[in-house]
Amino acid sequence: MRITPVLLLAIALTSCNGVGGNFGGNPPPGGPGLPTPPVPIRTETVVAGANFPVSLVFAPDGRLFYTELQTGSVRIVMNPSSQGPQLLATPFVTVPVATTGEQGLLGLALDPNFAANRFVYIYHTHPSPLRNRIVRFTEANNVGSGETVIVDNLPVNSNHNGGRIAFGPDGLLYVTIGDAGSPANSQSQASRAGKLLRYNSNGTVPAGNPVAGNPLFALGLRNPFGLTFHRTAGTPYVSDNGPNCDDEINRIVANGNYGWRPSYPCGDNDPMFRAPVTRFNPPIAPTGLVFYAGTVFPEWQNHLFLASFNDGVLRRFVINEAQGGAVLEQQTIINGSFGAILDVTVGPDGNLYIAAETSVVRIARGP
Numbered sequence: 001m002r003i004t005p006v007l008l009l010a011i012a013l014t015s016c017n018g019v020g021g022n023f024g025g026n027p028p029p030g031g032p033g034l035p036t037p038p039v040p041i042r043t044e045t046v047v048a049g050a051n052f053p054v055s056l057v058f059a060p061d062g063r064l065f066y067t068e069l070q071t072g073s074v075r076i077v078m079n080p081s082s083q084g085p086q087l088l089a090t091p092f093v094t095v096p097v098a099t100t101g102e103q104g105l106l107g108l109a110l111d112p113n114f115a116a117n118r119f120v121y122i123y124h125t126h127p128s129p130l131r132n133r134i135v136r137f138t139e140a141n142n143v144g145s146g147e148t149v150i151v152d153n154l155p156v157n158s159n160h161n162g163g164r165i166a167f168g169p170d171g172l173l174y175v176t177i178g179d180a181g182s183p184a185n186s187q188s189q190a191s192r193a194g195k196l197l198r199y200n201s202n203g204t205v206p207a208g209n210p211v212a213g214n215p216l217f218a219l220g221l222r223n224p225f226g227l228t229f230h231r232t233a234g235t236p237y238v239s240d241n242g243p244n245c246d247d248e249i250n251r252i253v254a255n256g257n258y259g260w261r262p263s264y265p266c267g268d269n270d271p272m273f274r275a276p277v278t279r280f281n282p283p284i285a286p287t288g289l290v291f292y293a294g295t296v297f298p299e300w301q302n303h304l305f306l307a308s309f310n311d312g313v314l315r316r317f318v319i320n321e322a323q324g325g326a327v328l329e330q331q332t333i334i335n336g337s338f339g340a341i342l343d344v345t346v347g348p349d350g351n352l353y354i355a356a357e358t359s360v361v362r363i364a365r366g367p
Helices: 005-014 183-187
Strands: 041-048 053-058 064-068 073-078 105-110 119-127 130-140 143-154 165-167 173-177 195-199 216-219 224-229 236-240 247-251 278-280 286-291 304-308 313-320 326-335 341-346 352-356 359-365
Touching (some): 041 073, 053 341, 053 352, 064 105, 073 105, 119 165, 130 173, 165 224, 304 341, 304 352, 313 341
Parallel strands (some): 224 286
Antiparallel strands (some): 053 064, 064 073, 119 130, 165 173, 173 195, 195 216, 236 247, 304 313, 313 326, 341 352, 352 359
């Protein structure tokens, strides 16, 4: 029997038996004020027949860049916010990728100064010799050239590679890395696995990191597959995949330890480690997440949106950043109608965009 890449990824992210429609999560603890009133939405297909898109990033000029997990290609969509989006036939770039389990072309980020320097960063599993790495290309006329290795020899395994990259409000490059199949890695400062790392844009270690000369920013993660920053506070938030329990959203603080380790107990409440914002049981395989900012959905300003692989759900959370990321409210926005969801972002038009198994979809205000 041929096992598809979609099934492989679902198994690897959660260590569960197959992909299901069941999902769970801690109920929101409630908070002051009334719940957000229902908001009508409509969904519009931007790219049909997509080849397992993983990461979505908008350029300042409105173009949409996205990665294909197993082809190694970065694709560009022209005019994605219009009624006539165009997927360019020629990829921006295609890199060699290993394709076992969760390996492949995983992360994508544009330089904060992209309008001037045209730098595009990708995270991919290079097949020979096998390792994860971050490389940079320069964009011109929708094509990338001048490959430059930024960070090389990152931990690799068939699963638990992490692979999200993003520039924070501080202008530094943040990288999620899974435990590479060994929980002990997550607690070791000598290993880059199981961490949120922080680099300068050229791959050197910034002076302000928690450990001098070490890219480690936070530790104790298992397989972090989503990364975003609070719109006003700038705090990193990461989604992390548990074993057969405790998928999480984590609010990241410098040198914070988020508890993944050998013999991890489900429902861990050890005060030595930082508790998550929320946990999901049974696992949902959380992927991309983003804080909303835009004018299309003013009711959702600074709300956190989380995509998930196992159930294909897009969830909205009201987060109280001043209370350590306390969840005041949550709601299901998309409920499995597009299959597994790998990423979510906000376009310059103020609409939400999701990367599903075989499509890129715009979530606009309805009807």
